[in-house]
Amino acid sequence: xxxxxxxxxxxxxxxxxQAFDVRLFTCSSxxxxxxxxxxxxxxxxxxxxxxxxxxxxxxxxSGCLGLCGRGPLILMKSKTQKDVMFCDMTAALAPKIVTQxxxxxxxxxxxxxxxxxxxTKTLDLNDPFFALQEFVVxxxxxxxxxxxxxxxxxxxxxxxxxxxxxxxAEDICKEILASGLRGRGGAGxxxxxxxxxxxxxxxxxxxxxxxGDEGDPGAFMDGxxxxxxxxxxxxxxLIGARAxxxxxxxxxxxxxxxxxxxxxxxxxxxxRAAGLVGKNILDSGWNFxxxxxxxxxxxxxxxxxxxxxxxxxxxxTPRPRPPFPAVKxxxxxxxxxxxxxxxxxxxxxLQHDAAWxxxxxxxxxxxxxxxxxxxxxxxxxxxxxxxxxxxxxxxDLVGGGTGTDHKVKAIQTGGPSGGMxxxxxxxxxxxxxxxxxxxxxxxxxxxxxxDDHDSVVELARFYLDFCVDESCGKCAPCRIGGKQMLTLxxxxxxxxxxxxxxxxxxxxxxxxxxxxxxALGQTAPNPVLSAIHHFEPxxxxxxxxxxxxxx
Amino acid sequence: xxTPIEATTVKAAAPKGDMISTLANKWKSKPGxxxxxxxxxxxxxxxxxxxxxxxxxxxxGVPLAQIYEVVTFYNYFKTEAPGKYIISVCLGxxxxxxxxxxxxxxxxxxxxxxxxxxxxxxxxxxxxxRCLGCCGLAPCVSVNNKVxxxxxxxxxxxxxxxxxxxxxxIDIEQESVTD
Numbered sequence: 110x111x112x113x114x115x116x117x118x119x120x121x122x123x124x125x126x127q128a129f130d131v132r133l134f135t136c137s138s139x140x141x142x143x144x145x146x147x148x149x150x151x152x153x154x155x156x157x158x159x160x161x162x163x164x165x166x167x168x169x170x171s172g173c174l175g176l177c178g179r180g181p182l183i184l185m186k187s188k189t190q191k192d193v194m195f196c197d198m199t200a201a202l203a204p205k206i207v208t209q210x211x212x213x214x215x216x217x218x219x220x221x222x223x224x225x226x227x228x229t230k231t232l233d234l235n236d237p238f239f240a241l242q243e244f245v246v247x248x249x250x251x252x253x254x255x256x257x258x259x260x261x262x263x264x265x266x267x268x269x270x271x272x273x274x275x276x277x278a279e280d281i282c283k284e285i286l287a288s289g290l291r292g293r294g295g296a297g298x299x300x301x302x303x304x305x306x307x308x309x310x311x312x313x314x315x316x317x318x319x320x321g322d323e324g325d326p327g328a329f330m331d332g333x334x335x336x337x338x339x340x341x342x343x344x345x346x347l348i349g350a351r352a353x354x355x356x357x358x359x360x361x362x363x364x365x366x367x368x369x370x371x372x373x374x375x376x377x378x379x380x381r382a383a384g385l386v387g388k389n390i391l392d393s394g395w396n397f398x399x400x401x402x403x404x405x406x407x408x409x410x411x412x413x414x415x416x417x418x419x420x421x422x423x424x425x426t427p428r429p430r431p432p433f434p435a436v437k438x439x440x441x442x443x444x445x446x447x448x449x450x451x452x453x454x455x456x457x458x459l460q461h462d463a464a465w466x467x468x469x470x471x472x473x474x475x476x477x478x479x480x481x482x483x484x485x486x487x488x489x490x491x492x493x494x495x496x497x498x499x500x501x502x503x504x505d506l507v508g509g510g511t512g513t514d515h516k517v518k519a520i521q522t523g524g525p526s527g528g529m530x531x532x533x534x535x536x537x538x539x540x541x542x543x544x545x546x547x548x549x550x551x552x553x554x555x556x557x558x559x560d561d562h563d564s565v566v567e568l569a570r571f572y573l574d575f576c577v578d579e580s581c582g583k584c585a586p587c588r589i590g591g592k593q594m595l596t597l598x599x600x601x602x603x604x605x606x607x608x609x610x611x612x613x614x615x616x617x618x619x620x621x622x623x624x625x626x627x628a629l630g631q632t633a634p635n636p637v638l639s640a641i642h643h644f645e646p647x648x649x650x651x652x653x654x655x656x657x658x659x660x
Numbered sequence: 661x662x663t664p665i666e667a668t669t670v671k672a673a674a675p676k677g678d679m680i681s682t683l684a685n686k687w688k689s690k691p692g693x694x695x696x697x698x699x700x701x702x703x704x705x706x707x708x709x710x711x712x713x714x715x716x717x718x719x720x721g722v723p724l725a726q727i728y729e730v731v732t733f734y735n736y737f738k739t740e741a742p743g744k745y746i747i748s749v750c751l752g753x754x755x756x757x758x759x760x761x762x763x764x765x766x767x768x769x770x771x772x773x774x775x776x777x778x779x780x781x782x783x784x785x786x787x788x789x790r791c792l793g794c795c796g797l798a799p800c801v802s803v804n805n806k807v808x809x810x811x812x813x814x815x816x817x818x819x820x821x822x823x824x825x826x827x828x829x830i831d832i833e834q835e836s837v838t839d
Contacts, residue, residue: 140797178796324790326752327752327795332793365789404736405699405737421692422694422730423692424729424733489798491796563757
């Protein structure tokens with residue numbers, strides 16, 4: 110494909126889309142598919158066909174529409190009226206959207222609020238859940254079918270790559286550095302700097318790797334991004350490849366995400382056929398292609414040296430750094446590993462520019478962040494908010510509080526590597542720097558709402574148990590320290606903790622943080638320490654009473 | 661629709677030698693592809709049998725010890741034949757907070773097997789998994805890739821009844837990790 114053809118294709122696709130009076134986007138991501146979204150799509154298509162509306166109404170899949178807890182979701186876009194979102198859809202109910210809403214609309218009636226069976230099945234798009242979000246990564250969701258390349262191109266797809274092809278590697282690194290983008294995997298290292306480091310390393314073979322392992326239990330941002338907008342991630346990797354002069358690309362995706370794997374495979378096939386991946390990309394003479402590797406259920410493989418070992422077909426154990434992967438990575442060649450969400454952000458930065466991107470966020474954290482808002486939140490789902498929004502706004506307004514008569518007690522960010530943040534600190538803005546000050550981390554974006562009926566002692570144990578189970582066993586601080594700490598926590602869970610146990614937990618935590626080989630062991634104590642720090646009375650309540658001790 | 665690499669059944673008996681040869685030939689020229697070959701083997705047969713592992717190692721030029729190093733490290737690989745219906749109870753954080761422990765307990769009571777085991781008739785295999793990525797629908801259980809969502813802790817019997825009606829099965833011979 111020649112670069113100019115992108116515009117031609119986009120224009121043709123937009124004209125095609127504009128021919129439809131109504132477009133019905135049904136979320137076809139994993140969550141909604143689990144609730145029979147495909148049955149809903151089939152039912153909609155059948156009804157449209159029966160009413161002979163094929164020329165006027167488009168039925169399409171879509172990336173995640175956000176409110177996963179109310180899926181399957183359908184977003185209705187029309188020429189004449191405001192967007193409407195339908196929730197809790199079933200194959201039986203969906204055809205009624207056609208008969209009760211679409212047909213009257215096409216004959217000129219204005220539908221303010223659907224009645225009948227659909228009365229309780231519409232969502233207010235002015236609700237803070239939707240109104241407070243800002244879409245950068247997710248901006249194509251609800252606008253295109255993730256399985257169609259032409260629709261992605263109509264959304265401005267691959268214009269970022271086109272721009273990157275006209276820039277020097279150094280200039281791409283500079284642009285990303287200027288945008289202020291930091292690694293979305295959780296550690297927050299500036300992406301531009303990482304790329305610049307890898308770019309400077311000489312090598313005839315160089316890898317760029319997408320970390321789609323997302324092992325944090327309770328997080329699904331990366332899976333949703335891969336499923337909902339695969340071409341955005343591919344485009345970001347291509348831009349990264351140009352920036353560091355990579356010769357090979359590798360997708361590493363966890364095997365528990367079969368739909369993400371399928372969508373990436375399909376998108377790669379489409380991009381190859383269109384000359385966007387493979388030989389002579391966009392007629393530039395540049396050749397670049399990808400391989401796909403699956404994880405096999407090991408949390409530690411999110412760590413970059415363990416991930417490299419896993420791609421090499423070995424046990425996923427980390428190794429000491431240096432040498433860093435930028436110097437000696439996959440098959441001992443220079444390699445750069447970035448998270449799915451990072452690559453998606455890169456695409457948007459190049460599709461716009463660094464200043465556009467850096468206009469959002471705080472001094473040290475730019476852009477937006479995806480969160481998987483779950484747990485005891487009223488609204489459960491995937492959200493994207495600008496950096497700097499306070500935790501209170503996210504939990505109470507976007508999340509809608511608990512939605513029950515229970516009160517929010519805390520949130521956990523960063524999953525098993527993060528920490529708990531109590532409600533009295535909720536005025537903290539979400540950013541790498543602010544969350545770190547509170548003893549938590551941004552992490553990859555899991556955000557679990559905890560209510561006053563949940564025990565933080567038991568939740569701390571849950572996370573530590575996870576890390577102990579997932580420890581690869583290579584280094585002693587993590588392997589032994591975690592296990593010992595778990596034994597102590599078990600005493601608290603059983604109501605038999607002591608003052609001394611808290612001191613010992615702190616001592617072990619210190620050793621793990623200082624001496625563990627990789628981030629898994631270094632951060633495993635975080636949930637426990639933050640729980641003790643913010644909720645000491647709960648631990649005290651689980652201590653053995655002096656009377657019982659004597660007995 | 662989705663490629664159910666998680667969904668595996670034990671329909672097939674010992675894998676045919678030529679299947680393993682094909683598999684080995686496909687992957688052995690690509691460096692570091694042992695895990696991909698094992699994924700494909702497990703999708704086709706349901707688990708990594710000792711005999712298959714030996715043949716695969718022989719054909720790919722990988723020592724058996726190295727194969728077992730990998731198979732035993734990763735949670736995903738099974739070394740024993742699982743039941744016909746693999747019931748994966750999500751114990752991710754969202755599910756945990758919403759009573760997944762109870763769901764697992766009621767399923768365990770209903771099937772009379774502990775977690776990680778199959779019923780004697782090999783109909784059901786009960787296992788806990790870390791996160792299915794359907795946190796918005798917590799707590800949830802996946803059976804051969806069909807997800808039962810928003811369960812209550814006492815729903816064990818209900819899930820088994822649903823399985824008996826839906827019979828979620830995937831023709832494993834038709835499915836492949838890659839194409």
